[in-house]
Amino acid sequence: MKITFPHMGDAYISVKVLLDELGLDYYMPPVGSHETMEIGIANSPEFMCLPFKKVLGDFINGLNNGADTILFGESGGQCRMSYYGDLMQDILRSMGYKFNYIHFNFSHLTYKEAARNLGPFLTGKSKLSVIKAAVNAGWTVFAVDKLYALSRKIRCREIKHGTTDKIMREFEQKAQTVHGFKNIHRALTEARKELKHVEIDKTFEPVKIALVGEIFISSDSFTNLEIEKKLGNMGAYVHNTMGVSEWIFKHFIKYMIPFNRRDKSIEAAQPYMHTDDIGGHGIYTIGNTELLSHGSYDGIIQIYPFTCMPEIIAQTTLGEIQRKNGVPVMTLILDEMTGETGYITRLEAFVDMLRFQKEQKYEEKNQKEPIKHPKLKHVS
Amino acid sequence: MNPYYLGIDVGSVSTDLVVTDENDTVIKKIYLRTCGKPIAALTHGLRILRDELGDIQISGAGTTGSGRQLASVIAGADIVKNEITAHSIASKKIIPDVRTIMEIGGQDSKIIFLKNGVVCDFAMNTVCAAGTGSFLDRQAERMEIPIEKFGEYALRSKNPTRIAGRCAVFAESDMIHKQQTGHSEEDIIRGLCEALVRNYLSNLAKGKEIVGPVMFQGGVAANIGIKAAFEHELGLKMYVPEYYDVMGAYGAALLAKKKVKKTCKPTAFYGFENAFNEFETRSIECDGCSNQCEVIEVRVNGEVRARWGDKCGKWSNLSVAV
Numbered sequence: 267m268k269i270t271f272p273h274m275g276d277a278y279i280s281v282k283v284l285l286d287e288l289g290l291d292y293y294m295p296p297v298g299s300h301e302t303m304e305i306g307i308a309n310s311p312e313f314m315c316l317p318f319k320k321v322l323g324d325f326i327n328g329l330n331n332g333a334d335t336i337l338f339g340e341s342g343g344q345c346r347m348s349y350y351g352d353l354m355q356d357i358l359r360s361m362g363y364k365f366n367y368i369h370f371n372f373s374h375l376t377y378k379e380a381a382r383n384l385g386p387f388l389t390g391k392s393k394l395s396v397i398k399a400a401v402n403a404g405w406t407v408f409a410v411d412k413l414y415a416l417s418r419k420i421r422c423r424e425i426k427h428g429t430t431d432k433i434m435r436e437f438e439q440k441a442q443t444v445h446g447f448k449n450i451h452r453a454l455t456e457a458r459k460e461l462k463h464v465e466i467d468k469t470f471e472p473v474k475i476a477l478v479g480e481i482f483i484s485s486d487s488f489t490n491l492e493i494e495k496k497l498g499n500m501g502a503y504v505h506n507t508m509g510v511s512e513w514i515f516k517h518f519i520k521y522m523i524p525f526n527r528r529d530k531s532i533e534a535a536q537p538y539m540h541t542d543d544i545g546g547h548g549i550y551t552i553g554n555t556e557l558l559s560h561g562s563y564d565g566i567i568q569i570y571p572f573t574c575m576p577e578i579i580a581q582t583t584l585g586e587i588q589r590k591n592g593v594p595v596m597t598l599i600l601d602e603m604t605g606e607t608g609y610i611t612r613l614e615a616f617v618d619m620l621r622f623q624k625e626q627k628y629e630e631k632n633q634k635e636p637i638k639h640p641k642l643k644h645v646s
Numbered sequence: 647m648n649p650y651y652l653g654i655d656v657g658s659v660s661t662d663l664v665v666t667d668e669n670d671t672v673i674k675k676i677y678l679r680t681c682g683k684p685i686a687a688l689t690h691g692l693r694i695l696r697d698e699l700g701d702i703q704i705s706g707a708g709t710t711g712s713g714r715q716l717a718s719v720i721a722g723a724d725i726v727k728n729e730i731t732a733h734s735i736a737s738k739k740i741i742p743d744v745r746t747i748m749e750i751g752g753q754d755s756k757i758i759f760l761k762n763g764v765v766c767d768f769a770m771n772t773v774c775a776a777g778t779g780s781f782l783d784r785q786a787e788r789m790e791i792p793i794e795k796f797g798e799y800a801l802r803s804k805n806p807t808r809i810a811g812r813c814a815v816f817a818e819s820d821m822i823h824k825q826q827t828g829h830s831e832e833d834i835i836r837g838l839c840e841a842l843v844r845n846y847l848s849n850l851a852k853g854k855e856i857v858g859p860v861m862f863q864g865g866v867a868a869n870i871g872i873k874a875a876f877e878h879e880l881g882l883k884m885y886v887p888e889y890y891d892v893m894g895a896y897g898a899a900l901l902a903k904k905k906v907k908k909t910c911k912p913t914a915f916y917g918f919e920n921a922f923n924e925f926e927t928r929s930i931e932c933d934g935c936s937n938q939c940e941v942i943e944v945r946v947n948g949e950v951r952a953r954w955g956d957k958c959g960k961w962s963n964l965s966v967a968v
Binding site: 296297298299300301428431432435492585588594607608610611612614615616618619622623626 | 712727728729730731754762763764765766767768770852853854936937938957958959
């Protein structure tokens with residue numbers, strides 16, 4: 267039995283830890299490969315979203331490379347009428363592949379179902395080793411997200427251009443090649459140490475941008491054309507509201523807590539959309555835009571794949587939020603046809619705009635101060 | 647010797663060059679068709695400038711447009727800026743309190759909103775090029791009407807035909823259908839202008855408030871039919887600046903001046919003589935990793951001047967050696 271799994275951003279690092287620690291045989295499709303994506307595009311309905319095409323491409327690549335078992339988790343909801351994972355299976359079967367499909371739908375996953383699906387993998391393994399593997403994998407998810415968050419903080423302030431990118435690239439290369447929790451842990455620690463030693467300009471005040479939108483595109487640097495890197499190198503600090511750790515937290519950890527408080531961002535979205543769910547992560551897009559446009563960020567970028575229904579619904583409210591709070595919101599729609607030049611133009615123009623606005627705000631402040639306390643100055 | 651500044655806008659359809667003096671006055675403007683050969687168009691433009699202006703001193707150069715990176719490598723630039731910033735800087739110079747800028751070029755269209763002299767919002771067409779210059783060009787060609795006369799035809803119409811303007815392909819088939827049912831050319835052209843304006847406004851300005859003064863620029867601003875249709879739809883006067891077709895290049899020249907004044911460094915502009923060199927570009931597909939980046943290489947007289955397009959910097963760092 268050989269397992270394969272699809273990519274979503276940096277999630278592969280923790281999946282690798284889990285499978286390595288359980289001692290299972292697996293094949294990982296190449297990270298960020300145009301070739302696998304092309305295969306996915308060729309075999310998907312044209313108006314399917316880019317994440318679907320990318321995931322399908324990874325599956326085909328995995329099956330072509332000797333895997334016979336697919337491990338796939340989706341958060342489901344109303345995304346494509348909950349037909350996402352099933353449709354993928356149908357396409358693969360119609361292509362003539364024979365495989366074992368382990369499909370988790372996290373929006374209504376029960377422990378019983380999880381145990382039944384995972385049972386065959388865990389025969390002969392002690393409960394303790396399984397729990398240990400799960401805990402290590404869980405730790406990795408959060409540690410990796412933390413590392414990327416740190417890199418975003420450093421990148422926009424670094425003095426020598428490209429230092430952060432180099433460290434992160436080396437980390438990614440290591441994460442893709444080394445095996446086992448111990449080695450991943452070491453790579454993580456080394457990268458964190460190196461990042462902390464990067465020389466930064468502490469006085470520099472970057473423009474702050476929050477990223478909201480569809481979770482796959484937001485967290486997958488290959489499909490979002492490295493938006494975090496691009497903005498960071500333009501001198502903008504990026505906060506990504508969507509990440510794998512966020513996803514794990516929402517779909518696993520929150521389910522374990524019996525006493526569940528309503529999500530803050532869902533609460534914040536209520537004035538604009540009187541419901542808890544518009545499919546996918548659309549409601550979080552609205553809520554996060556509202557929450558983060560009260561001064562903590564200079565601008566917000568919504569990013570989603572072409573034809574993503576929940577985000578199209580969410581987008582209709584963003585104009586209203588922008589008018590109300592006065593913080594600019596830009597929407598970027600991506601698919602396999604996206605030209606990178608036009609994409610960079612929009613990002614650059616957005617950062618320029620925010621910087622000019624910020625400069626103007628500071629100038630106004632400086633002009634106002636002497637008028638505010640003319641007497642104080644005179645006395646001193 | 648008086649310092650002059652050069653602005654270059656390499657767009658998909660046109661390549662524009664502007665030379666300004668110390669007072670930000672346009673001394674010379676050149677509007678050329680790119681014809682898919684940006685380097686040839688750019689060097690041709692530089693040669694014209696040298697022939698007409700003689701050996702003037704360029705103290706700063708800026709590039710903008712979709713080919714801005716290539717242009718900066720070929721000509722040498724002190725600043726490389728996106729079109730939104732360049733256009734807003736140029737428009738502000740002409741009408742300081744401008745609130746809305748509409749720009750329709752060959753392949754893209756944009757709308758820029760300003761508040762207190764600072765850009766506060768903008769939008770660019772995303773997935774569709776319907777309603778941009780190339781489409782109008784094509785229709786004019788098909789109807790055998792010179793593009794310069796297109797606007798006049800539209801203004802002569804009393805009863806515009808309704809054309810489906812959502813998509814360029816459907817608009818064309820709708821136009822053909824209307825021609826075949828006997829509508830006059832004038833009515834169809836005016837209908838097309840109105841359809842394009844509707845499409846532009848619903849695509850770019852949806853849910854956004856358009857406040858005057860409004861400036862209209864880009865190649866399509868020469869079309870009085872489109873201008874009239876905008877004014878009719880918005881109920882606002884559209885100001886078309888004198889150099890409407892080279893506003894991006896003008897903005898780039900202004901930005902270059904600002905940058906040079908700030909840094910006090912000598913310009914990175916290679917000089918007009920540089921335009922007589924032999925330029926060669928080629929693309930390499932790197933097989934170093936699964937990214938398979940397409941690397942672009944520019945050679946001047948056989949020597950590598952720059953490389954770009956790689957994600958990891960393996961190739962672009964090499965160019966420093968030259």
